[in-house]
Amino acid sequence: xxxxxxxxxxxxxxxxxxxxxxxxxxxxxxxxxxxxxxxxxxxxxxxxxxxxxxxxxxxxxxxxxxxxxxxxxxxxxxxxxxxxxxxxxxxxxxxxxxxxxxxxxxxxxxxxxxxxxxxxxxxxxxxxxxxxxxxxxxxxxxxxxxxxxxxxxxxxxxxxxxxxxxxxxxxxxxxxxxxxxxxxxxxxxxxxxxxxxxxxxxxxxxxxxxxxxxxxxxxxxxxxxxxxxxxxxxxxxxxxxxxxxxxxxxxxxxxxxxxxxxxxxxxxxxxxxxxxxxxxxxxxxxxxxxxxxxxxxxxxxxxxxxxxxxxxxxxxxxxxxxxxxxxxxxxxxxxxxxxxxxxxxxxxxxxxxxxxxxxxxxxxxxxxxxxxxxxxxxxxxxxxxxxxxxxxxxxxxxxxxxxxxxxxxxxxxxxxxxxxxxxxxxxxxxxxxxxxxxxxxxxxxxxxxxxxxxxxxxxxxxxxxxxxxxxxxxxxxxxxxxxxxxxxxxxxxxxxxxxxxxxxxxxxxxxxxxxxxxxxxxxxxxxxxxxxxxxxxxxxxxxxxxxxxxxxxxxxxxxxxxxxxxxxxxxxxxxxxxxxxxxxxxxxxxxxxxxxxxxxxxxxxxxxxxxxxxxxxxxxxxxxxxxxxxxxxxxxxxxxxxxxxxxxxxxxxxxxxxxxxxxxxxxxxxxxxxxxxxxxxxxxxxxxxxxxxxxxxxxxxxxxxxxxxxxxxxxxxxxxxxxxxxxxxxxxxxxxxxxxx
Numbered sequence: 001x002x003x004x005x006x007x008x009x010x011x012x013x014x015x016x017x018x019x020x021x022x023x024x025x026x027x028x029x030x031x032x033x034x035x036x037x038x039x040x041x042x043x044x045x046x047x048x049x050x051x052x053x054x055x056x057x058x059x060x061x062x063x064x065x066x067x068x069x070x071x072x073x074x075x076x077x078x079x080x081x082x083x084x085x086x087x088x089x090x091x092x093x094x095x096x097x098x099x100x101x102x103x104x105x106x107x108x109x110x111x112x113x114x115x116x117x118x119x120x121x122x123x124x125x126x127x128x129x130x131x132x133x134x135x136x137x138x139x140x141x142x143x144x145x146x147x148x149x150x151x152x153x154x155x156x157x158x159x160x161x162x163x164x165x166x167x168x169x170x171x172x173x174x175x176x177x178x179x180x181x182x183x184x185x186x187x188x189x190x191x192x193x194x195x196x197x198x199x200x201x202x203x204x205x206x207x208x209x210x211x212x213x214x215x216x217x218x219x220x221x222x223x224x225x226x227x228x229x230x231x232x233x234x235x236x237x238x239x240x241x242x243x244x245x246x247x248x249x250x251x252x253x254x255x256x257x258x259x260x261x262x263x264x265x266x267x268x269x270x271x272x273x274x275x276x277x278x279x280x281x282x283x284x285x286x287x288x289x290x291x292x293x294x295x296x297x298x299x300x301x302x303x304x305x306x307x308x309x310x311x312x313x314x315x316x317x318x319x320x321x322x323x324x325x326x327x328x329x330x331x332x333x334x335x336x337x338x339x340x341x342x343x344x345x346x347x348x349x350x351x352x353x354x355x356x357x358x359x360x361x362x363x364x365x366x367x368x369x370x371x372x373x374x375x376x377x378x379x380x381x382x383x384x385x386x387x388x389x390x391x392x393x394x395x396x397x398x399x400x401x402x403x404x405x406x407x408x409x410x411x412x413x414x415x416x417x418x419x420x421x422x423x424x425x426x427x428x429x430x431x432x433x434x435x436x437x438x439x440x441x442x443x444x445x446x447x448x449x450x451x452x453x454x455x456x457x458x459x460x461x462x463x464x465x466x467x468x469x470x471x472x473x474x475x476x477x478x479x480x481x482x483x484x485x486x487x488x489x490x491x492x493x494x495x496x497x498x499x500x501x502x503x504x505x506x507x508x509x510x511x512x513x514x515x516x517x518x519x520x521x522x523x524x525x526x527x528x529x530x531x532x533x534x535x536x537x538x539x540x541x542x543x544x545x546x547x548x549x550x551x552x553x554x555x556x557x558x559x560x561x562x563x564x565x566x567x568x569x570x571x572x573x574x575x576x577x578x579x580x581x582x583x584x585x586x587x588x589x590x591x592x593x594x595x596x597x598x599x600x601x602x603x604x605x606x607x608x609x610x611x612x613x614x615x616x617x618x619x620x621x622x623x624x625x626x627x628x629x630x631x632x633x634x635x636x637x638x639x640x641x642x643x644x645x646x647x648x649x650x651x652x653x654x655x656x657x658x659x660x661x662x663x664x665x666x667x668x669x670x671x672x673x674x675x676x677x678x679x680x681x682x683x684x685x686x687x688x689x690x691x692x693x694x695x696x697x698x699x700x701x702x703x704x705x706x707x708x709x710x711x712x713x714x715x716x717x718x719x720x721x722x723x724x725x726x727x728x729x730x731x732x733x734x735x736x737x738x739x740x741x
Contacts, residue, residue, distance in 0.1 A: 002026075004079045006071045009060045010053040018124065018135040020046035021053075021060035027081065033128050034059075036069065037078035044069045045082055045173050047127045064134035064146060084128075084175060091174040092181065094129060095151040096120075098194070099187035101136060101144040106191050109142065113196035117182035118279070121320060122311070130173040145192075150185065155238065178320040178365075179237070220408050221401020221437065222264060225392055229255060229272070232390045233367065237321060253357055254368045254388035256329075258375040260491060260593055262438030263394045265371040269325045272369060279307070281323040286331035289349060297332075298352040305356045308366045319365040329370035330377045350379050358386045393634075395593055396436055396491060402429040405437050409444040413474055420475040428479055433562030434489045434594055446482035447474055491590055497566050501553040507706060509677040512667040513551075516540070519664050520555035527559065527640035528596065534633045537641045537659065539604075541648035542666030545705030548644040549602050551666060555642060556598040563594035569606040577620040580607070584624055592633045601625070601643040605650055622654060629659040668705050672697040678706065684713050689725050696729055708735060 004026075009015040020034060027034070027048065036044045036059070046065070054060050059079060061071055071077070098116075100106045116139055123137075133149045153168035186192050233252040236244055244251070255272075257265040270283070282304055289300045308322035326332075336347040357368055370388055372378060382388050397405060406425045413419040432440060451474045508514060519538075527536045540548045556564050567587045572580050584607070591597035601607070607625070609618040633639045643660065651657050669675055676694055679685055685693070712735065716728035 002079055004057055004059050004077055006066070006075045006077055007054070007058045007060050007073060009062045010051060014049065014051060014060065015062035016123075016136060016138055017049055018047075018062065018065070018137075019049035019127070020065070021051050022048050023054045023056045023058070024050045024052065025056045031081045032126070033082045033084070034079050035082040037080075038069060038071065038075075042070075044133075045128050045130055047124075062136060064136050068132065068134040082128075084173075089175050090155055090177050090180075091129070091152050091171075092155040092168045092177075093151075093153045093183065094149065094176065094180055095183045095185060097148040097150050097185050097187045098137075099146050099190040099192055101146040105143060107143055108191070108193055110193045110195045111139065111142070111145075111184075113184045113194050114280075115140075115196070116184055118320075120182050121176065121178060121180060122314065124176055125178070127176055128173060129176060148187070220404030220406075221397030222268060222394065225268070225394060229390060229392060250386075251364060251367075252390055253362075253364075253366055253386070254370070254382075255390045255392065256375070256378075256383065256388040257369065257371045257392055257394050258373070259394035260396060260436060260590075261373055262436035262490075263396060264437045265394045266327055267437075268394065269327070269369045269371055272323070279320055279322045281325050282307075283325045283327070286326055286328040286333075289332045297349050301349060301352040301356065305363065305366065308363050312363050312365050321367060322365055323367045323369065326368065326370045328372065330372040330374045333370070333378050333382055335377065335379045336381075350382070354381055354387065357388075396434055396595075397440075398595065399429050402432055402435065402440060405440045406444070409441050410474075418473060420473040422476040423474065423479060424476070427476075428483075431483060432489075434491045435487075436489065436491075439487055439489050443479065443482050443487045446486035447478040450478040450481050451475065491563060491593055495564075498553045498557055498564060501550050502557065504710065506547075506550060506554045507678055507681050509669060509681070509706070510671075510674040513547075516551050516664055516666060517554070519662075520551070520558070523555065523640060523642075523662075524559040527561075527598075527638050534635075534638050535631070535641070536639070537629055537661050538643070539648075539651075539657070539660040539663045540642065540644045540666050541651075541663055542646065543668050543703075543705060544646045545707035546666045546668050547706040548646070548666045549600070550707075552600045552602070552642040552644055556600055556640075559596075559598055559640065561594075561596040561598045561638075561640070563591055563597035564600075565591060565597070566600050566602060567607075568600075568602040572607070577609075577618050580618070580621055581624040584621070584628065588628045588631075588639075591639055592637055594637070596638045597633075598640045598642065601641060604643050604645045604656075605647045608654070610647065610650055617654065622656070626656065626659055668703050669709060670702050672700065672702065675702065675704075675709070678709060679713070682710075682713060684717065685725070692725055693729070704732065704735060 009021055014021050020036070022034075027050070031048065033045060033047050036046060038044070051060075059077065061069070065071070098111075119139055120137065129149050129152060131149055131152060135147050135149075137145045137147050139145060152171055152174050154171045154174045156167060156169055184194055186194050233255055236249050236251050257268060259265060270281070284304065289297055291297045291300060304324050308319070308324075311319045311322070332349050333353065334350075336350055356363070357366070368388065370378075370382075375391070383391065403425055406428055410419055410423075410425065428443075432443065435443070451472055455472060506513070506517070508517070523536055523538050540552055542548050565587050567584055572583055575583065587599060591599055604625070605617075608621055609616065611617075629641060629643075645651055648657070648663070657663065669678065672694060675697060676690060679690060679693065712728060712731050715731065716724050719727045
């Protein structure tokens with residue numbers, strides 16, 4: 001074992017490095033740390049720095065180091081190279097006791113522990129620290145501080161490699177990393193004034209903790225999304241820079257969270273920033289970037305990356321992680337060339353953002369998290385690997401996710417015994433199909449408001465029951481009232497529209513109707529099973545007024561799918577072709593966000609603007625429908641499309657029939673028995689009148705739609721009783737529904 005002599009540090013700058021200073025002739029470049037033996041059972045680990053001012057055979061120590069290791073000048077010591085054990089080498093956290101180095105030279109100025117922690121990591125990259133070690137620390141030209149290492153914890157690399165929760169390990173010594181959590185404590189009886197979040201003892205996580213408690217984070221139903229983001233974006237950051245450099249790993253620098261409004265994108269991004277032991281996240285809304293002055297928008301983008309650039313130049317691969325969160329990123333990153341006008345501001349902002357994330361002088365210490373409801377509007381260059389490469393859809397929560405969200409938002413009620421015993425969160429999760437997280441939160445608020453309203457006395461003045469706090473309980477009835485009257489999901493069932501079409505119920509007047517309903521049940525089963533794919537399409541074709549829309553609505557409602565939507569020409573009156581295509585596409589896009597969806601495309605020939613005189617039709621809408629009717633929904637989603645038409649022949653000429661997997665023929669009423677079934681079901685006439693109608697229509701040719709027949713019955717009811725039946729039969733003959741001869 002080589003024998004060296006202890007000496008003083010050659011300069012103040014080297015003293016503040018808190019390294020042991022050695023001669024370049026004594027150690028090779030690959031030696032980073034040494035262990036010094038000063039006696040039996042007494043060994044101390046130091047990070048070394050090479051300097052030509054130290055004589056060969058000597059090791060330079062500053063005063064705190066000599067005090068810690070009990071060293072005297074010219075004392076002989078045994079020195080040998082040291083390497084850490086891989087699984088206990090890298091520190092996840094370090095707790096440091098601080099005091100003034102010179103007790104006579106103190107101040108009451110505040111010391112910001114957060115800034116101290118950042119400075120500490122920058123000053124001592126990859127340095128070895130041991131419990132009990134003393135060192136000197138100069139913080140921003142303030143009074144010199146004396147630091148003592150109180151506690152260190154290392155991350156279990158083996159657990160991370162095995163995909164297990166990375167629980168911190170208590171160790172005696174380890175190497176600091178860029179994302180090591182640094183905590184400062186004031187020494188006993190010290191007058192040091194510490195402020196900031198890194199002050200005093202507090203609960204903390206390791207560098208990146210994959211074992212997150214989602215409910216404590218206030219997020220429910222996104223477990224799989226969090227795990228996928230961790231695997232893609234953060235797993236490589238657990239390992240120290242030298243390992244990732246050896247593997248040639250480039251960290252993920254961008255995440256895009258997209259999905260419907262209210263599903264938790266912004267909340268997830270904020271929690272990602274706070275759960276990591278990284279620099280304080282920079283959070284900015286996309287429109288805040290834009291500025292009316294030329295060049296200011298691009299300058300605002302550069303300002304976001306300035307702290308990361310400065311630290312990257314100073315520390316290189318040892319720089320900590322800087323998180324930039326861009327909400328509503330579609331406002332500034334629209335596809336280049338898509339925005340009208342000559343200024344081109346949006347294009348230059350996109351160019352500036354691309355150059356910062358993945359340009360010539362690309363940064364490796366950043367993570368950009370973008371959020372949008374409109375992924376289709378974002379420039380394609382931002383979505384390629386190396387930029388916003390992790391693209392995660394934050395969709396509507398499934399039933400188990402809705403249970404998690406309900407538990408989060410009712411946690412305070414349950415803790416304080418304000419939730420009634422009859423409230424079943426699993427029942428609420430079942431009925432809140434297609435509710436987003438924000439809508440579920442709104443449901444809980446609405447239920448609370450209903451309960452509070454019971455305790456308000458509305459007399460000449462508003463009074464509150466003095467015993468309200470003790471009496472209030474949020475009951476099941478409050479939640480159901482909020483569900484029925486207050487909160488409706490944006491991507492839910494269009495109940496009012498569907499109920500309007502089946503207001504009179506479905507009259508099962510014969511075999512043609514039974515056959516359609518049976519085929520409808522088979523379509524629903526096929527849509528749920530989805531063995532041949534996630535898309536099922538069917539066309540209900542028949543003469544006008546035959547009840548095609550009502551039958552399609554009945555099939556859709558009996559499916560019990562959470563998403564039901566009409567795509568009807570009545571919603572697009574006056575629309576240009578492009579606007580109509582966008583409206584139709586939006587209906588399908590909304591349907592793709594639900595696990596199970598039904599779309600009723602009503603009156604297809606009217607959607608196509610078909611006219612028999614000319615003839616003319618919209619080829620743009622036709623092509624859009626052909627594409628959407630053959631487009632498979634995303635993986636794991638099921639879509640049933642029911643279309644109706646009165647001109648099957650026209651759709652055949654337009655080669656549109658091939659877009660449907662099956663065609664169901666809807667028939668008119670054609671026999672006396674079918675007519676009497678309708679009249680008996682509606683109880684429209686007396687038994688005597690029904691016998692008369694039966695005799696008059698027996699064995700007569702008939703062809704009338706159910707919708708027109710219902711109109712004739714209503715008209716007959718308004719006629720005087722003596723003329724009611726003759727009026728009904730004459731109108732039936734006039735409308736072409738009966739041949740009396």
